[in-house]
Amino acid sequence: MSIVNRSMYPVQTSISLIGKMQARYATLQTQLATGQKASTLSELGSDRFFDLSMRARINKIEGFQNSIDMVKTRLAVFDQVLGRLDTVESNARTLMSPSAYGTANVNFGTAPTSARSQLDEVLNLLNTDVDGRYLFSGGKVEQKPVGTTSALIDGAGGKAGFKQIAAERLMADQGDGYGRLTLGGAADTATLTEDGDHVFGLKLSTLTRTGSSGAITLTTPADPQPRTAQVQFTAQPQAGETVTFGFTMPDGTEESITLKAVTGTPAAGEFQIGADVDATAANFRGVLQSSVAKLASTDLVAASNFAAADNFFNGQGAPILRVDGTPSFASATTLVTADPTTTIQWYSGDDSTDPRGTVNAKIDDTANIRYGAQANESGAVSLVRSLAVMSIQSFTNADTTSSARFDAIAERNLVNLSETRNNEPGSIEMLAVELGNSRVNTETVSKRQASYKAQLEGMLSDIETVSKEDVAMEMLALQTRLQASYEATSLISSLSLVNYLK
Secondary structure (H helix, E strand, O other): OOOOOOOOOOHHHHHHHHHHHHHHHHHHHHHHHHOEOOOOHHHHOOHHHHHHHHHHHHHHHHHHHHHHHHHHHHHHHHHHHHHHHHHHHHHHHOOOOOOOOOHHHOHHHHHHHHHHHHHHHHHHHHOOEEOOEEOOEOOOOOOOOEOOHHHHHHOEOOEEOHHHHHHHHHHHHHOOOOOOEEEEOOOOEEEEEEOOOOOOOOEEEEEEEEOOOOOEEEEOOOOOOOOEEEEEEOOOOOOOOEEEEEEEOOOOOEEEEEEEEEOOOOOOOEEEOOOOHHHHHHHHHHHHHHHHHHHHHOHHHHHHHHHHHHHHOOOOOOOOEEEOOOOOHHHOOOEEEOOOOOEOOOEOOOOOOOHHHHOEEEOOOOOEEEOOOEOOOHHHHHHHHHHHHHHOOOOOOOOOOHHHHHHHHHHHHHHHOOHHHOOOOOOHHHHHHHHHHHHHHHHHHHHHHHHHHHHHHHHHHHHHEOOHHHHHHHHHHHHHHHHHHHHHHHHHHOOOHHHHHO
């Protein structure tokens, strides 16, 4: 018979407390092993709401960071590609320089070859892809933006390439060899007249003279087309007086022919003062004819090729244009939109007026990066056009027009690729700046998110994890209490009247 009752010592309560301490000890053992406060959310109590909220935010940040990593990779490739394009542009700018023909005119052969090689590199750069996504296709990331050099220049699959398009345009611009101008006049007059109202050939723009004799009367060209310019010799001019015809070329540039009156044997660009005004006018007409023919076989060739490049390597929002050769290219009067079944399409990507906006990436709740690019933006197109024109040229020492054509193309190349155009929208340099800004913004957001994520993870750690040192100390204290409780309970439980009487 026990002499201890519930009122003297609450044995059951003690055992219950020991059970709780054992459960707590087991929990502490788990915490010490895992470093976690709880194995389920419910064990966190009211902290679980904060835990879930912070975990959701961290998951969202990690999603943004995955997007940022992808964007940073693509922008890094963009940076390398644009840097190389800028280098090629610089090299192309100096590939042909006026009068720089080299020893024994070696540059006649090397310039076109080098231009084609550089064009091939440019097209390969514009076809750069990252994990199958083409960088210069705008939003059409799965579409290869530009064709191969061979296809674009020489044509492929029965479709005309740039070389054929340029040849057709040159026939339309040269006409019968005088730039679509008709030389006329009789007796004391000379006239130049455009052969129709169209975009081809030499367009009369100005007619001026120098000298004070008053012997030369001019009728300047005026709209509407076709325009006519007339020179009349009302008296014999003085030696040294000049007449200058101004022409607008197919590519929009301006050229001129100046004829100078002389009394002796005339040199190039000079006409001899004859026995009377009719003879002087006849001499003038003869020199004017040869000068126009020379202009049509030199500067007009360069201007025509660049005009053809503008039409074939079409920019944003523009179609590919081709000469309508009906009934013949030499008498053509219109440009028509090229048929894709018969003409190579040089660019196949997106054609947006806002290239940057064609590719977007959300990298934060309030941040959206625009980093699209198109191969048909002005900078890349200008480079492709210039290299294409240079690559189709044929210069030989036997061709007396080679030097003048070389100079004419070199001058236009310098203008088209001039560094003064670096600030124009769509230039290679402006594209590099805009994408560089996107890269900086992405880095800034990435750093901010990394800092915020670290703060959230610290707060989450305070909720979910425990200090192993504190747990160990609590376990030691609890172990001591348990040991004492075991001993006290054991002693009380063993009390009886028999033991007491002993």
